[in-house]
Amino acid sequence: MSFLLYLPEVPAAPLACRGLARRGGRAAGLLTLLFLCAGVSVGARAQPQPVSLPEPVPVPVPQPEPVQAAPLPMDEQVFAAALASDQLPVLEQACRDAARFDLPVRLRQLKDRLVAMRPAPQPLPVVLANANALISCLAPEAALSVLDRFGPGPGLERQQWLTLQWRAANAGLNHRRAAEALRRLSGGERSRLETMALPVRLRDDGSLDTRSALDVLASHLAAMGRRQEAAEVLLAGRLPGVVGAERLKLAAALLDDLPLAQRNALVEMALDQAAVAGAWGLAAQLLDDQQALQRLEGGDPEPARQRRLRLSRRIDDAYAEWLLQRDDPSEAARIKVLKQRLRSPREQGGHAPSAAQPATLPAQEPAAPSAADSVEPTTP
Template identity: 45%
Template sequence: MLLLAAAPSAADQSSVQELQPMAEESFQTLLVEGTLSDLEQGCVEAAAFGLSDRQQQLRDRLLSVYPTPQTMDEVLSNARVLLTCRSPEGARMVLGRYLPGAGADRERWLRLSWQAADAALDHPRAARALRRLVNGDLLALEQLELIEAPGASAEPGEPVMVNGLDQLAHHEEAAGDRLAAAEVLLSGRSIGRMAARRLGRAAELLAEEDFDRADQLLELALDQAAADEAWGLAVDLLRVQLRLQLAAGGDGERPRQRLERLTARLDDQYSSWQLQDVGEPGPALRSPRDPGGHAAVDPLTDAPLP
């Protein structure tokens, strides 16, 4: 009876079998005879089992799966599967086989071109693709939600959505053009929490070149955070303002006082401790942004931001 109880059931055996990658013979057949969809599934399986050799063989096959010249649909499908197979450079090569005209084909091509450049960390190319996608209209870019290509080590799951305007600012900054990144952020028309974040980041990007403007932007950011009652974000912005003022040779007294008043209103002992800059925090202290912290508090409607 004990032996029977310990033996795996048929369902358990089936589950174990399902967790195994395909046999080598089947994989070699897939490389030769598999459709684009078959090759995509092979890429997903190879990534799931960490089979880098198989991934590379699949990438090589995907570069020649269609004879050239290809149709637009074939090019886009081929490039998309190469991105699934964690080969953004391969996707870029395939996309280069077809130059679309205007219209929907151009938009699809540019979205995939951005995905490939983003996944390859080719920030200048990614920025160009985004600007071309909206013909330079940053207000239109702010309305776009983009899907990131899966990263080299990403686990299967829900697609990652990013805002077009914020992504362009990220690429410009990563490419080394901090002023262009700030201009992109400042072109946004959102209000409240989103505007506060963008204004705050633009201030950090501009601080070295134009401290006075950066300080003014932080004041605007604080107004937006207060209007949205985003008090945890307001604390973060005041800390940025304090840091930038100290870096510029100031005493940081005003943002320090405002931080002290705001954190007192929020009962944010963690930030109060940081302002005192003494010792290590006790176990009862935590950041308001940490789980269980005070970033989400009851509305403070009795007065504007201190």
């Protein structure tokens, strides 16, 4: 049994296995028992291994946003220092702050300081900065008085001076001074104002909203009651499309002393421009104006009504179509359909599909209208 010397060393077997070994008679049986008992012994002694759990992932806790404090006006000491300053940008900033928080006492103090601080004569940049600060101080009339201290010659300086003069007059609703400044800017040629953009409003994002000086001049003239002159200014424009159509529309409304045929001709010209530009909403407004004009002047509004009806069908304007046909008994079936479409979709009888009724396929989109079949001109 020398081969047993080469067996690997195994741990001591339990008593039951030792008994089996004693009863074994053969070497092979003994070897098998030794291996089995060794396996049992090892299995009996095996200790359970600890199970490693994953680390918990920290969940970020949302932090409340910090509450921003309400903005406050300039401190008294800071304002006193700004009021004593001789720097126009510092004074203008104080003006903006006082205007923002509606502080009339500070605005009056700043206005008096700005008017007295730079007496004439001063170079143009100083005059412009001084007037601009006064506009920020809500003192446009004082800004005009400061600008009147300077008289620039022709050229860029004169254009800057007149533009700021218009700004001051416009801020103070001084239509006469504003119109005069624009008239002098045009140099006697009103069409030059068409390409001149004037700042009319500061948007919330800080950008400037501009408007053509030609339209601005017409607005000032109309506000003064000079309606015919305002219409002449509008008709001096040369831009086509929507801009031209809107100017013709306004001119026709201003020239209420013209005969019906001439005013109707202006509306027809505006319709042509709107149709070329595809501005069908504007064309609809023009046809509505044309109907009202014909009724007011004793003309025949039916041609304009028929054109408006055709246009409303082409652009799917159900409300306008219903208005134009609601008193026509021969269109009772169509009026019923239009009334159903004009209901709230979820209202009883509305056009939204119910749960028990499957939705129907949408109607085919109407074709884009053309100038020929939607707003064709009529004989005045």
